[in-house]
Amino acid sequence: MTRKLLRGALPAAAALIVLALPAGSLYYEYNAGASCARCHEIRTHYDAWHASSHRDVTCGACHGEITTLDAGFHWGNLRRLVQHVRQGFADPVRLSTRDIPRLMERCRSCHRQEFAQWQSGAHSATYRRLFLDAQHNRQRLLMDDCLRCHGMHFEGGIRDLVAPLDARGPWRLLRPELADQPAIPCLSCHQVHREGELLPRAARQIEESAAKSAAKSAAKSAAKQELSRPSVGLFDRREQKHFSVELLxxxxxxxxxxxxxxxxxxxxxxxxxxxxxxxxxxxxxxxxxxxxxxxxxxxxxxxxxxxxxxxxxxxxxxxxxxxxxxxxxxxxxxxxxxxxxxxxxxxxxxxxxxxxxxxxxxxxxxxxxxxxxxxxxxxxxxxxxxxxxxxxxxxxxxxxx
Amino acid sequence: MLDDGRYGLALGHVKIHSLRRRRFLRIAGTATACGALVSCGRQNTPWRFLTAAEGRTLAAICEQIVPTDQTPGAAWAGVVNFIDRQLMGPYRRQRDAYRTGLMEIDRASVSKFGKDFASLDAPQQTALLESLTGGAQRFFATAIAHTMQGYYGDPRHGGNRDAVSWRMLGVPVIPIRGRNRYEFPRQGA
Amino acid sequence: MALKHVNAVIVGAGAGGGVAAQQLAAGGLSVVLLERGKWYTASDCRKDDLRNQRTSVLGNNSGPDEERNPRVVVDLKGQERVVLPSQGAYSNNAACVGGGTFTYGAQAWRYQEKDFRMATTYGVPEGSTLRDWPISYAELEPYYERAEYEIGVSGDVSADPFHGPRRQPLPMPPLPVGREHGILKPAAQRLGLHPFDIPMLRNSVPYGGRPPCMQCRWCVGFACEVNAKCGTQNTAIPAALATGNCELRTGCMAREVLTDARGRATGVAYYDADDRLREQTADIVIVSSAAVESARLLLNSKSKMHPAGLGNRYDWVGRNLQGHTYTGAWGLFDFDTYDDIGPGASIAVCDYNHGNPGLIGGAMLANEFIRLPYQFVSAVPGGVPQWGRAHKDFMRQWYRRSIAIQGPTQEIPIAESRVEVDAKVKDFWGLPVARLSGGKHPKTMETSVRMAEKAEAWLKAAGAIRTWPKLAGKGTSGGQHQAGTCRMGDDPRVSVVDKYCRVHDHDNLYVIDGSVHVTNGGFNPVLTIMAIAYYAAERIVKSRKGRGV
Incomplete structure (x- = not known):
């Protein structure tokens, strides 16, 4: 009798779990992300994105597509939804450590030249290079403050990243999958959700304003845009948000x-x-x-x-x-x-x-x-x-x- | 005394990771997902706890506490967002105080000026806030403390937008602080 | 499954318990260190102006858990109410590995010689329980030195003529100073005072394998991201664990100290991280939970033989609760005083600790740690509204042009200021919570007002165009400087522990933390707590050696 009941209940429970998992994701992503804006937690981010130069890049392109089989992604969405419905306080939505590689690929697909330059420079250093450098680690103890500039998106402290935290070593990454990931990704110095013109339009505007040199104010705003793009800003690990360069x-x-x-x-x-x-x-x-x-x-x-x-x-x-x-x-x-x-x-x-x-x-x-x-x-x-x-x-x- | 049902609910989500609860939550999640779509749409408020009208009244009160002058005031800085967010967490014990306090202030405003608080002009608002007594006055004291926290506290909590107050005071938004320098050996060297 | 018997179990991994654990473990004893909080890192509690040990309007950053640990506070009118850890009246210290030393400002003061002989120096004022310590400064001096060298202290006290004799200078030089130091030092000298660099448990140069302070503005109340503040969580406790003799168990809430039929302590019953009741037996039990919780644990350890709790035969456990009556002054200047160079507190005078005509004791005065914007909100002087345009103008105009000086006025202990266990309110584990009541002795209030005047005078001499005092209320104090609830003494009828921190009636039960302070000096107490831990632990190790561990 119990067996029979179990035989029926187990698949039902399994099916329920499988169905339940993407429920949160479905909620957020139906209607091409517009439903994101319904959520009070996401609304400001959504509005900023919607006015940004990146407004033709959809939510899923950076935050993960609903079709993903990554259970962690769906679990996170579901958890947030449950908290939301229960009127609990949900953490603000942000990219997690494991979102970074996907995001970098997305950046690269448009900003090829910038990406190549970054890759050839010192700022593309990987976690392995920065945190497992024996010469450094023998001289200086790793500490949480290292993460202020290196691995600023890492969720957790230095204790969760490297072991042992002493001057003897040998050191290993507690998250080995990060070894070859960049510790100073695009997001360290760029905020995607930032008001700005679409890139091609901006380019046209600069040309036009240069032609009409009489339109001084337009030229000025174009020049400003040229000097520092609106996306330029520091990701502050303490506040867990970007601060535009003009605020620094x-x-x-x-x-x-x-x-x-x-x-x-x-x-x-x-x-x-x-x-x-x-x-x-x-x-x-x-x-x-x-x-x-x-x-x-x-x-x-x-x-x-x-x-x-x-x-x-x-x-x-x-x-x-x-x-x-x-x-x-x-x-x-x-x-x-x-x-x-x-x-x-x-x-x-x-x-x-x-x-x-x-x-x-x-x-x-x-x-x-x-x-x-x-x-x-x-x-x-x-x-x-x-x-x-x-x-x-x-x-x-x-x-x- | 410390805990009514509502706090118990909030306490519950701390345990969300525990295995015992996980299965229950998954089921609960499915059941509520559809409901959420409906309920969010129906609430028609940009806030988590406050109603749209309460948000409007509170914004006007906050703006009286830290008004706009040459620097933006509490409303622009997102103090209502801050308070609303904290009412889901650290301020949850003050939910009733907000609900009744905002109502009392609006009621006082209607009886004195015939309009709700947010529709008064600034001098009328000031006069009304200065004349509060009893429970409304106590609520206003709470609102002052919370507004100051939202305006002068960390931007991460939903207020102090763009660190507006810190910049007004001349506090570096993020201090410039070096550590001990270490030169990495050149790669391959 | 029964837990393995050990030589010593210590309840509380703060300043006292951390040092005691390290000393005992290094001395070859097997030690279990129980801590009710977690082992946080700076990354777990990112610097947050609204959520830290000092400003906890959005919660604490270093425990205890807000929902599980209420207390009852009785105010001066006799009104009692339940308070939570983030509320000021709770008198919270911390609940985490390192205890208060994890987030403190790290001032590393030695008490002066007279601080150990208050009754002899001043007589006993009516209504007070003022006593001399059973030990002297000279007896404690070698242990102060050990704390300074083993934990690490920077600063320069050579210009302070009032400190007791010392054999060694501090191991590290002072930090580079900021603008306030430059403004206040000549002013103090003009007043005939003796200003000097505050000693701090803080690296100014690499020390103990950790880097120097980077002088950020988030210091007191915050965890240090560069590990430059020296607390037991990054010194004594890791050293204890490295011996292999010490096991640290976090998330463990002590329920009671267990005793046998002869009254000897046999171990500690506690709730582990999964809230299961466990018993850890040990040869020695050391209570190091800070003045409020240590007293609570002893009072909650009731048995037929000890119906009023352990060590409480003469009703002294929990009495004489004291912290410091912090008073001082604000000053406004017509030039910028703010430079965003932390920690802020850098210059002190000890001219007013003793020898104030008509007063009993006094306070060290020092400039205050960098005040964060929200902390300045309530600093407005009388006449300035608490809200509205005038308040905003005040903030804008004076935030960068103000200095605060304050000092911890030494409190005159009274028996009525006390910790009891509440008859009705229980914590999450069903244990009766601490109930705080009482107030301050009038002499304490008198001294504190005079200290505020001295602070104002210093600010005026420094060119302040407006000053106003910052005074304290009459309610009982405790907070991070809590002390006195298991006072040390030779006479068991008027004290709880003997001069070696051993509870009078129990030869294997010790209290090692601020609770044993007879008086609390006019200084931050942490270095004294650490020195006493070195001193008491050394004695324990020696006496065990005699018996062949």
């Missing part, structure tokens, strides 16, 4: 006791979040690489490419000729040539090579030979008049207002 601070830097004037390029605020000086803003402290010395006042983006951070072609932007000393700048003994050099390109000063004092320039030569004239600056592409007080080497960058 620029530091007050000092070189010893001297206040250091840094480039007003606001895009750098993103770089400074991770390449940051220690409290107090001493140049070169902590992870800071604020240029001081001959390159003082340059923006990070004056030399580094946006996605790959490469600098190979950067010298020529400002140094069309030889250096003040008549040497080929690309061959001087700096870290630009070799990381083994003692002269870090960020901090190199005249006095590093001229310890007895900087030689007086030959009058005529200086006038003709100095690379830092208004003319060369203009040719460098960052054209705007440079005031004399800002001095040589200070590359003005147009600021968004």
């Amino acid at each position: 601070p620029l530091p007050s830097m000092r070189d010893g006791t001297r206040a250091l004037k840094i480039s007003p390029d606001t895009r750098q605020a993103l770089c400074y979040q991770c390449h940051a000086p220690e409290a107090g803003g001493l140049v070169g402290s902590g992870d800071d690489r604020t240029p001081v010395g001959v390159h003082e006042g340059l923006s990070c983006l004056g030399c580094h490419m946006k996605h790959g951070q490469q600098t190979r072609a950067s010298c020529a932007t400002c140094h069309p000729r030889l250096s003040n000393c008549g040497l080929d700048v690309e061959k001087m003994d700096t870290t630009f040539v070799s990381t083994a050099s003692g002269h870090n390109i960020h901090f190199v000063k005249c006095a590093d090579c001229h310890p007895k004092g900087i030689p007086r320039k030959r009058e005529a030569g200086a006038k003709r030979g100095s690379p830092f004239t208004a003319e060369t600056l203009r040719r460098g592409g960052n054209a705007e008049k440079t005031s004399s007080t800002e001095g040589a080497g200070f590359i003005p960058v147009r600021q968004p207002h």
